[in-house]
Each structure stands twice: as C-alpha cells, then as structure tokens.
Amino acid sequence: MDIYLPIAEVSVNWPTLVILGAVVGFVSGLFGIGGGFLMAPILVFMGIPPTVAVASQASHVVASSTSGVIRYAGQGAVDFKMGGVMAAGGAAGAIAGVELFRYLRLLGQADLVVALSYLVFLGAIGLLMLHESLTEILRRRRGLPPPRKDRRRPLWLYGLPLKMKFPKSGLYISALPPFGLGVFAGILSAIMGVGGGFILVPAMLYVLRMRAGAVVGTSLFQIIITTAITTILQAGRNQTVDILLSTILLLGGVVGAQIGARFAGRFRAEELRAALGLIVLLVGIQMGLELFVRPSDIFLLAPGVSD
Amino acid sequence: MQALPPPPPAIEAPPIEAAAVAAPAPDRSEATTGELRVAAALTDAQVHVDSGFTGASIVLYGAVFNPTPDPVDVVVVVRGPDAPVRLVKKTRNMGVWLNSRPVLFEGAPGFYMTASTRPLSDIADFGQLRRLGVGVDHLRIDAPEEAGTVTRYGVRDVVVSRLGDDYLDWRRAVIRLKEAAALYDTDPDGVEFVDRGLFRAEVKLPTVAPTGKYYAEVWLFQGGEPRSVSNLTLTVEKVGIERDIYEFAHRRPWLYGLLCVVLAALTGYGASRIFSRRD
Numbered sequence: 001m002d003i004y005l006p007i008a009e010v011s012v013n014w015p016t017l018v019i020l021g022a023v024v025g026f027v028s029g030l031f032g033i034g035g036g037f038l039m040a041p042i043l044v045f046m047g048i049p050p051t052v053a054v055a056s057q058a059s060h061v062v063a064s065s066t067s068g069v070i071r072y073a074g075q076g077a078v079d080f081k082m083g084g085v086m087a088a089g090g091a092a093g094a095i096a097g098v099e100l101f102r103y104l105r106l107l108g109q110a111d112l113v114v115a116l117s118y119l120v121f122l123g124a125i126g127l128l129m130l131h132e133s134l135t136e137i138l139r140r141r142r143g144l145p146p147p148r149k150d151r152r153r154p155l156w157l158y159g160l161p162l163k164m165k166f167p168k169s170g171l172y173i174s175a176l177p178p179f180g181l182g183v184f185a186g187i188l189s190a191i192m193g194v195g196g197g198f199i200l201v202p203a204m205l206y207v208l209r210m211r212a213g214a215v216v217g218t219s220l221f222q223i224i225i226t227t228a229i230t231t232i233l234q235a236g237r238n239q240t241v242d243i244l245l246s247t248i249l250l251l252g253g254v255v256g257a258q259i260g261a262r263f264a265g266r267f268r269a270e271e272l273r274a275a276l277g278l279i280v281l282l283v284g285i286q287m288g289l290e291l292f293v294r295p296s297d298i299f300l301l302a303p304g305v306s307d
Numbered sequence: 308m309q310a311l312p313p314p315p316p317a318i319e320a321p322p323i324e325a326a327a328v329a330a331p332a333p334d335r336s337e338a339t340t341g342e343l344r345v346a347a348a349l350t351d352a353q354v355h356v357d358s359g360f361t362g363a364s365i366v367l368y369g370a371v372f373n374p375t376p377d378p379v380d381v382v383v384v385v386r387g388p389d390a391p392v393r394l395v396k397k398t399r400n401m402g403v404w405l406n407s408r409p410v411l412f413e414g415a416p417g418f419y420m421t422a423s424t425r426p427l428s429d430i431a432d433f434g435q436l437r438r439l440g441v442g443v444d445h446l447r448i449d450a451p452e453e454a455g456t457v458t459r460y461g462v463r464d465v466v467v468s469r470l471g472d473d474y475l476d477w478r479r480a481v482i483r484l485k486e487a488a489a490l491y492d493t494d495p496d497g498v499e500f501v502d503r504g505l506f507r508a509e510v511k512l513p514t515v516a517p518t519g520k521y522y523a524e525v526w527l528f529q530g531g532e533p534r535s536v537s538n539l540t541l542t543v544e545k546v547g548i549e550r551d552i553y554e555f556a557h558r559r560p561w562l563y564g565l566l567c568v569v570l571a572a573l574t575g576y577g578a579s580r581i582f583s584r585r586d
Contacts, residue, residue, distance in 0.1 A: 002359070002361050003358055003359070004356065004357065004358050004359065004360040004361070004514065004549060006545065006548075006549040006550075006552040006553045006556075007552070007553065007556055009514070009515060010514055010515060011360060011361045011362075011514045059567045059568060059570070059571040060571070062568055062571035062572055062575065063571040063572065063574045063575035063578075064575060065575065066571070066572045066574075066575025066576055066579070067575040067576065067578045067579035067582075068575075070575075070576060070579040071579060071583075074583075106409075107408075107409070108393070108395040108406045108407075108408070108409040109406055111406065112405060112406055224572070228568045228571075228572070231564055231567055231568050231571075232561065232564035232565055232567075232568060233564070234564070235556065235560050235561070235563050235564025235567060236560045236561040236564050237560075239556050239557055239560055241556070241563070241564060241567050243552060243556070243563070243566070243567050243570070244358075244552065246567060246570075246571065247570065247574075250571055250574050250575075251574070254574055254575055254577075254578030254579075255578065257578070258578060258579070258582040290404070291403050291404055292402065292403065292404070293404075294399075294404070295397050295404060297480070297483065297484070297487075298396055298397045298398075299394055299395070299396050299397075299477070299480035299483070299484060300394065300395050300396075300397065300406070300484075301392065301393070301394060301484050
C-alpha cells in the first residue's frame, strides 16, 4: 500500500494520505476554511520534507476552496469585486512570499520562520476566537441579550484614496485595505502553505466590517487565486510541488469537504468557532514548541545545494 | 564519544600497488589459478525507482580463490554519488533554539556502506583503512584547509576548515545524520560465507537513496594487508511514470505548476457537481 512520491522522494502509505485528506477536508468544510494550517504539520510529521509539504498541499487548498466557492456562489454569497481586489494583492504577496521562502530556505532559517509564524498567527487568532466565542456561549447560557453591535468602522478606512463601491459587501471604501490584506495573505500562503482564511475572515469581519454573509465565500474566492499562484510559483521556482501527493490528498479532501459542509448546519456558529479556535491554538502551540524544546540532535541537514 | 584522529587526506579509492595484487603477470592463463584473488557480482546492476519503490535490497555475491593456508577477510564498500552537504547547528539564544548559518561540505557520498566478515578494526590497521578510505570513520568528506565563506544562491555559507577545531564535530554530525536516514551503514558481519570460498553480502538501499551511479569495491584482506580488489558499478534510476513526473517537474516547471492547479480546480469543481446532483 506504499507509494513512492517522485518529488518528495519518500514512500508513504497512500490510504493514510487519503484519510488525512478526507479528515482535513471535513474540518475545512465544517468551518469554511482551507484547512492548510492542519495539513502541513501532519504531512511533515509523516516524514514528507517540509518544503514539499507546504508547496504540495497548496493545491489541496485550491481544490477544496473551488468546491466551496461554487457552493457559495450559488447562494449569491461571493463578492467577486472585493475578492478580485484582494486576489490582486494576494498575487503580489505570493510572488514576494515565494522569493522570501526560497531565500530563508537557503539560509537554513525556513523552519524557524515557519514555526514562528505558526506560533504567532495561529496562537493569536486561536486565542481571539476562543475568547470571543466562549463569551458568546456563556452569555447565551445566562440568557443575557446580545450586546449592541459596534457598527463603526475605523476612520482610516475612509481617509484613503482609490475609493471603490463593493455593493455585495455593503461597502464604499478605499481599495487599499483589501489589497493590503491580500498581500499579507499571499505571503502567509507561500510561507505556511495555508490559504490564510483564518486571518482573512476575522479581518474582513472586524476591520472591514463586510456584510457577514459574503465574508466566507469571498475569502475562499481570493484564497483560490492566491494559492493557485503560489502553487505555480513553487513549482516554477523551487520544484517542490509533488503532483502525486497533492492528487492523493485532494481525492479524500473534496469528499470530506462536502460532508463537512453538510454537518456545519447542525451546530451553532459560536460553538463551531470555539472548536475551531481550540484546534487553531493547539496547532500553533504544537508547531511553536520546537523553538523551546531541546532538539534531539543539535545538527540538522539544510536543504539547498543539491536540490 | 571517542576522539577521532585527523581526517584522511583526499584519497580516491586508490588501486593498491600492483605488487600486492599480483606479480606483474603478462600471461594470466594458468598462473592465475594459484593466485590469491576475489571475484564478485551483483544480482542487480540496475535499481529501478518506480511507484512501488520502498527501498531495494541487492545481493552481492562472490568467490575467493585462496591457495594459501592463511584465512582471509572480505570487505564490501558501496559508495553513492557525491553531493555537497549543508548543515546547520541549533544554538540556544535567550531560551529559543535558533539555527546557525549553514556550514558547507563540498562533497560527501550520498550513500556509503561497508559490510565485512569481522569488525574493520580487526581486519586491518588504522593507517591501512585510512589510506584505502574504507569505513565510515575514514570516509572522505571534502573540506578545504582554510575556513572561509562562499556565496551560493545569494546566501553566504560558512565552509568549515579541515584543520579547524570544530571540524570533527561537524563531520561526525554528517555521518550521524546520514546513518539515521539509513544512508550510511557499517555492518561488521555483513559478509557471510555460504561455502568455502563463496560469500554473499546484502546492499540495502533506503527509499531516500539518491539516484545515480554507485561504486562497489570488494576488498580481500590477508594478514592486515589488501591483497585483491574487485570493482563493480550499480545504477539507481527513476523509471516509468515516476521519472516522467520528475523530469516534467524539472524541465517545464511552470507548465507543471499550471497543470497541478488546473487538476486541483477541476477536482474541486467535479466534486461539487457530483454532490449537488445528489441533493
């Protein structure tokens, strides 16, 4: 049942990969995220070189996001104009991110930056989500009324040039903040192999104050574009995309995503957010731990010259 | 850990002196039958890496012609293609483990194994093994005499000096890491005599073994001296779809990347079509 991956140059048990793809796909469908932040650490744990894991699973994110966008577009919940602006930023960020990652890898510091990014971003977002959703759950238990929503947007959103109308999102703001958000997501996509949904969704909700219904669909749309560009760049510049690995993963992934999306309706939104926050936080801590734990061998082989 | 003596000078598996192998014998027809020598062959001279590849095990078998009453020892050395090795060392800075700047060795075998009838140190003395480059401790790992830095791909690497204090630490680390990946191996009972004069040894290639040309040397030792050597080659190559994918990914990387994305998008699209029809 083992299969040899031509680019990763290791042999792995393929049914395990299909199941892994399905489980991550289920989580991604359930929470409306790409699931990349879960996949990359598990692949590395299975012995796939981190650079190949990060690059190959980006195409898994493309697949699950595509099927997500099609579903949301059918419900009219994708703001293609907003998504397009963010994707333009995402493209710029991905190009910069792939070059940055290449340089860090040669410097032998890629592991450090990946671990730090996971610790900082996942840790922070996980804590925020957990805090926000637990407060919400507690309030509901006590039967308190929901707090008055703060509908004010930060003033700087209006002071910037290049204003555009985004009717579906209910916004008339400068194109720069969404573009900048896209750039940021693009860099993360290249370094962490993630779509960046876990950063984009809260930012779109709480900073841009987009209409909530359009947030997930739009972020998925921008994720497709960004991760597609990342995949092509990783293949072109670093030759680290393993088509066999990504195909096996996405076979399980797309099925899992559809099943997950079906289950999503059975839970309350804040319960889902609490669960997701916990997963995000745990993954962040797990990845960050390696910075503090004494390594089993203080010498490590660094990639670069031969490949 | 025991301190290793200074590293070997660059030796490329030198042919041993002609006198040690055989007398200058122009006519080798009948005279050779009375001569001490070794002959060997591999069950597979080519290893094909395909989708089912989980490493390979090749049997090396051979015969010893020993007209003398003294016992002999056989040592099998297999080397994979040389490649540069880059290493980083983790150091603790304010409670956080950080990587040092990469250190570069200009070349180390991608695969190295020895199999012998007895531990190498019992077969021949230190100087002899070092001169022949037999054994992991005597392996040639290229490093210049002067420390310095080189810039590769825009990154400044440190090159360790062969004479520097920490050279041995780095050298041991290379060997330890390669041993952990099953790329370097020392088997003191790896050569097994199945009959008088007939022996076999197993060459185990892990999945991560590099592709390329491998060289096997079969040494015959008697009384601590190399008496004869037989040289063999072995090729490890990707075949079939694995090679096609690998070559496609390296020759036309942009097209390959585009194909990956299109495939992913189509799968996502296909899945959502299939599932929406079931509703």
